[in-house]
Amino acid sequence: MSDLSSDLNAYPLPLLLEMFRRMTLIREFELRAIEERHQGLIPGFIHSCVGQEATAVGACLALQAGDVITSTHRGHGHLIAKGGDPRYMMAELAARQPGYCLGRGGSLHLSDFTLGILGANGIVGGGLPIAAGAALAFAMRNEKRVALAFFGDGAANEGAFHEAANQAGVWKLPLIFFCENNFYGEGTAIHRSTAVRDIAERAKAYGFSGVIVDGNDVLAVYEAVRAAAERARNGAGPTLIEAKTYRLRGHYEGDPQVYRSAEEIEAWKTRDPILRFRARLLHEKVVDEETIEAIQGEIMVQLDEAVAFAKQAALPKAEDALYGVYADTHQQLVF
Numbered sequence: 001m002s003d004l005s006s007d008l009n010a011y012p013l014p015l016l017l018e019m020f021r022r023m024t025l026i027r028e029f030e031l032r033a034i035e036e037r038h039q040g041l042i043p044g045f046i047h048s049c050v051g052q053e054a055t056a057v058g059a060c061l062a063l064q065a066g067d068v069i070t071s072t073h074r075g076h077g078h079l080i081a082k083g084g085d086p087r088y089m090m091a092e093l094a095a096r097q098p099g100y101c102l103g104r105g106g107s108l109h110l111s112d113f114t115l116g117i118l119g120a121n122g123i124v125g126g127g128l129p130i131a132a133g134a135a136l137a138f139a140m141r142n143e144k145r146v147a148l149a150f151f152g153d154g155a156a157n158e159g160a161f162h163e164a165a166n167q168a169g170v171w172k173l174p175l176i177f178f179c180e181n182n183f184y185g186e187g188t189a190i191h192r193s194t195a196v197r198d199i200a201e202r203a204k205a206y207g208f209s210g211v212i213v214d215g216n217d218v219l220a221v222y223e224a225v226r227a228a229a230e231r232a233r234n235g236a237g238p239t240l241i242e243a244k245t246y247r248l249r250g251h252y253e254g255d256p257q258v259y260r261s262a263e264e265i266e267a268w269k270t271r272d273p274i275l276r277f278r279a280r281l282l283h284e285k286v287v288d289e290e291t292i293e294a295i296q297g298e299i300m301v302q303l304d305e306a307v308a309f310a311k312q313a314a315l316p317k318a319e320d321a322l323y324g325v326y327a328d329t330h331q332q333l334v335f
Contacts, residue, residue, distance in 0.1 A: 008284050011219070016286060017295070019061060019218050023053040023274050025299050026077040029086055032303045033076070033093055033107075034253055041311065042093045044106050049077040051216075051248035054273035055180045056081035058221025059148060059243075063229060067146045068116040068134050070127030072180075073108045074247070075120035078150055083115050086306040096313035103316045104324070118147075124185075125151055125158035128177070132164040135175035135238075146232045148176040148225070154185025156199045165240070169206035172237035176228045177203075179242045180215060186251045187259040203240035215243030216273040246271070 008016065030048040037046055049056065052074070060069065060081035071078040079089060084100070092099025093107050100110050111119035118134060121127045131149035138145040155161055156179055168175045179199050183190050196202065200210030213224045221243055228239035246268040250257045257265075281287045 008219075008280065008286055013286065015061070016281065017291075019057055019222075020274075020277060020281065020287075020292070021295050021299070022057045022061070022081055023218065023277065024296060025086070025302070026053045026056060026080045027274055028299050028303055029080060029089070029306075030076060032307065033090065034249075036090075036094070036307060036310075037253060041307070042107075043095060046093070046107050046253045047074040047251065048249050048253065049074050049247065051268065051272065052180055052182060052245045053077055054218040054221055054277070055178070055215045055243045055245050056150075058218040059150070059176075059178055059225045059241075062222045062225035063116075063146065063148060066116065066143075067148065067229070068118050068131070069148045069150060070118050070131040070134075071110065071120035071150050072127060072152060072155070073120065073122050073124070074152070074180075075110055075150070076107070078120070079110050079112070079115075079117055082117050084110075084112060084117070086302055087309040088112075090306040090310040091313045094310040094313070095315065096310055097316050098309070098313045102324070125155035125160040127151065128155070128158075128160045128164040132168055132173060132175055135168065135173035135232075136171065138174055139171065144233045146174045146176060146229045148178050148229075150178050150180060152185065153179060153181040153183065153190050153194070153199060154188070155179075156202065157185070157193060165202070165206040165238070168238040169208050172235065174232035174235075175238040176225060176232065177238060177240040178225070179240065181242050181244050182247045183244075184247075184251070184259065187255075187257075189259065198242060200240055200242035206238075208238045208240065210240040210242065212242045212244065215245030216271045216276065218273060218277055245273075248272075 030050050033046055036042050056077035069078060069082060088100045092101055092110060095103045097103050100112050108122040109120055111117050118130055128149045128151055131147040135147040181199055185193060198212055200212045203210030211224050213220045224241050228241060
């Protein structure tokens, strides 16, 4: 696992600032959503991605506008990283009509085809065959587009992963398998469920490359995805990227976390992706403290607006409960 981000001068300043902004927006959105759940605005579960912001941002910023992703039950960060609006996200989490899925999907089922987000999925590994289908469509239409499937280490043991990987390898689909390995499938440590040391090794069985990156280094993730996307666009087929990262909160809010120690969590906090990136930006004099503080201030205002938007938004109407359940023959979803 090598450091691919040795020289910040190789990157445009707007890109570096956008990486910091999106990672910070994800972190603060998650913390605000958790707070609003405790205050009663948000019903149901929240699976936060606090600590994993670099995987989402590095991956999504390396893609092009026409590329698509599939997400997971821990998908708030993926949507924000792909350009999602915190107002509609917060409204969706609060089960309100203006939400991304009209207040019907909640935290686990966010999607927006206009942004190339084909959906988060409450089924572990459920996004993998969907992304494979999108990649197949791109190949059949001779389009220079790429699909990226986010999934966790637990999903790497699901049949859907192996089926999608096999088919992608056979047909050389423009597909990136992006594993956010946070070392726990809910409460099960990876060494108790997976025989191989590195999930990236599994790519060999399906005829394509596997790459391991530091998932807490946003630039390392960015470079790995950019290279994989270029290969896919040039017809070289899929890549499996394993980003080793860590969630700093429980599997879900309220998780007692009896499966890991406080010392382990504290050790990973020293590798916090946002603090590390912030320190590099300041140390190498790419930005100053005033710029950092201005970005953080703008984000807090944005989240205040998102919460206010969700609170005033209407709930879905009972008479519209069947809307979207059956196909509308007059409309066609296009991605």
